[in-house]
Amino acid sequence: MNQYPRLTREARLSGWLLPAAVFCGFVASGLIVLQSWQLSAIISRVFLQHQTPGQILPLMRLVFLVVCVRAVFTFLNEVIAGKLAVTVKLRLRKMLLEKLNRLGPAFLKNERTGELTTNALQGVDALDAYFSQYLPQVLIAVLLPITILIVVFPIDLLTGIIFAVTAPLIPLFMVLIGRLSEVLTRKQWLARTRLGGYFLDTLQGIATLKMLGRSRDRAKEVKDISDQYRIATLNVLRITFLSALVLELVATLSTAVVAVEIGLRLLYARVEFQQAFFILLIAPEFYFPLRQLSARYHAGMAGITAAQHIYAFLDVPEPKKEPQFDPSLLAAQFDQEFTISLRGVAFAYESSLDHSLRGIDLTLEKGKHYVLVGKSGSGKSTLAQLLLRFVLPDDGEILINDLKISAWPADLWRRFIGWVPQRPSIFHMSLLENITLGNESYRHEEIQGAVAAAGLSDLVKTLDKGWHTSLKEGGSRFSGGEAQRVALARAFLKDPKILILDEPTAHLDLELEQQITRATQQLMEGRTTLTIAHRISTIKTADEIIVLDKGELIDKGSHAELFSRCEVYRELINSGRRWA
Numbered sequence: 001m002n003q004y005p006r007l008t009r010e011a012r013l014s015g016w017l018l019p020a021a022v023f024c025g026f027v028a029s030g031l032i033v034l035q036s037w038q039l040s041a042i043i044s045r046v047f048l049q050h051q052t053p054g055q056i057l058p059l060m061r062l063v064f065l066v067v068c069v070r071a072v073f074t075f076l077n078e079v080i081a082g083k084l085a086v087t088v089k090l091r092l093r094k095m096l097l098e099k100l101n102r103l104g105p106a107f108l109k110n111e112r113t114g115e116l117t118t119n120a121l122q123g124v125d126a127l128d129a130y131f132s133q134y135l136p137q138v139l140i141a142v143l144l145p146i147t148i149l150i151v152v153f154p155i156d157l158l159t160g161i162i163f164a165v166t167a168p169l170i171p172l173f174m175v176l177i178g179r180l181s182e183v184l185t186r187k188q189w190l191a192r193t194r195l196g197g198y199f200l201d202t203l204q205g206i207a208t209l210k211m212l213g214r215s216r217d218r219a220k221e222v223k224d225i226s227d228q229y230r231i232a233t234l235n236v237l238r239i240t241f242l243s244a245l246v247l248e249l250v251a252t253l254s255t256a257v258v259a260v261e262i263g264l265r266l267l268y269a270r271v272e273f274q275q276a277f278f279i280l281l282i283a284p285e286f287y288f289p290l291r292q293l294s295a296r297y298h299a300g301m302a303g304i305t306a307a308q309h310i311y312a313f314l315d316v317p318e319p320k321k322e323p324q325f326d327p328s329l330l331a332a333q334f335d336q337e338f339t340i341s342l343r344g345v346a347f348a349y350e351s352s353l354d355h356s357l358r359g360i361d362l363t364l365e366k367g368k369h370y371v372l373v374g375k376s377g378s379g380k381s382t383l384a385q386l387l388l389r390f391v392l393p394d395d396g397e398i399l400i401n402d403l404k405i406s407a408w409p410a411d412l413w414r415r416f417i418g419w420v421p422q423r424p425s426i427f428h429m430s431l432l433e434n435i436t437l438g439n440e441s442y443r444h445e446e447i448q449g450a451v452a453a454a455g456l457s458d459l460v461k462t463l464d465k466g467w468h469t470s471l472k473e474g475g476s477r478f479s480g481g482e483a484q485r486v487a488l489a490r491a492f493l494k495d496p497k498i499l500i501l502d503e504p505t506a507h508l509d510l511e512l513e514q515q516i517t518r519a520t521q522q523l524m525e526g527r528t529t530l531t532i533a534h535r536i537s538t539i540k541t542a543d544e545i546i547v548l549d550k551g552e553l554i555d556k557g558s559h560a561e562l563f564s565r566c567e568v569y570r571e572l573i574n575s576g577r578r579w580a
Helices: 004-012 017-047 053-108 113-125 127-155 157-166 169-204 206-212 215-267 273-314 327-334 380-388 410-414 431-436 444-454 457-462 480-494 510-524 536-541 559-565 567-574
Strands: 339-347 357-365 369-373 395-400 417-420 498-501 528-532 544-549 552-557
Touching: 004 017, 004 053, 004 127, 004 273, 017 053, 017 127, 017 273, 053 113, 053 127, 053 273, 113 127, 113 273, 127 157, 127 273, 157 215, 157 273, 169 215, 169 273, 206 215, 215 273, 327 395, 327 410, 339 380, 357 380, 357 528, 357 552, 369 380, 369 536, 380 417, 380 498, 380 528, 417 480, 417 510, 431 444, 431 480, 444 457, 444 480, 444 510, 480 510, 498 510, 544 559, 544 567, 552 559, 552 567, 559 567
Parallel strands: 369 528, 369 544, 417 498, 498 528
Antiparallel strands: 339 357, 339 395, 544 552
């Protein structure tokens, strides 16, 4: 897939930046023609016409002015090109994050976190050299030699022909070497993403690896991947240095040919001194933009390789959007008596041959507490993800008061849903930011009330910086119960209409379980609640128990009803205090 048009379109979307960068670079390089002509005139007047310094002073002032103007335009070229690169990178990184949000957690389950992180960070950064150096230089390498040819042809036809014949040799060799370089660059990028994935996954699972005694084996795997990346990088550098040698040699020989033919004709008085000296000065500058392009070609190839991975992710198919309802209509549904209905809902993960859910018909009424039970793999978590709209049903529909929830944006729907998982995500931010999740619209009184309801008030007093204490990645400085209270505080603060709980008291000791249970029961008051149950104690307060088995809803009712008539439910209850 050719990424050049897409990358060029990204540059055009940045407005005036690319044309301005090219213009400044062209002016800075083009003024060398005027500078060289004035220098040749000064040398000719001093050595041939024996003019005094006073007589050539106006020309020297003009040369100094040209040098200053070139310096200004060179500086502007670098600044504008850098701004172009930053603008494009910010836009692409925003597009990646928005794509991740639209695809949802279900997509991420099948992806390597390290590779996604590498693409979002190093991949986007690899485009810096492409937009700030390579792309503007492509245009300058076309415009400046043509400009010099237009100037040289009227002055000296033979030199113009030599320029026209030798100039294409540099891009020709650049393309020939570039084909090999492209293959090696792709191998290098693949090795880099693998190394990033292995390293990040190793850091995230270091505690588990130590517990299982596999840390040394994992370290050896990371070392092997690092060696592959090192070898791939050295192969790219070898081609880079080889191509630089070849292209410099071509440019040097071409300049030498011009110098020889000019020298011979000057010796036999076939050309004037000033014209000859001007051509000698301008010859290296004619090839310089092409040499610059060849030097930046490999940086451009690295950017294109990174772009292939970035656009491959951005091109992942998304579900088709349905006609959108008025956002205020959704709030109106929750302000009245409402029901959430699942009609014939089916869903299958791409990695699974069987459906995770098949033909689910279910109705959730306002203010009631429902409990999902079933063996591991029965589809409990998938059903919760469907309600959270992390995934969309392959068949069937989900409605609120007979209106399809898919007719509203997913982020709008989630404003009315609270989600408390077993293992909440704690980010490397302050406690306050972890509770508000970056939403600055909450008042301080609302936050204090949520923290108090979740039982976090005493903990806040013990922290060295209170609300602004930074929590480590993954909540390493918090116990499981404290992290769970943070998740409860988020839910209290959000004040959702629908609450989905994935057994918040799992993995906690008895005392903490009782404390979290009291806070959870307070959170559930007056809300439609769906709990994924793993313990017998959780189902006692349910208004209705829903039994799933192998992706099918096989029964629902009270504990007594199900225990008497549902064999799967009876097996779960008799199997012990907790099930998967």
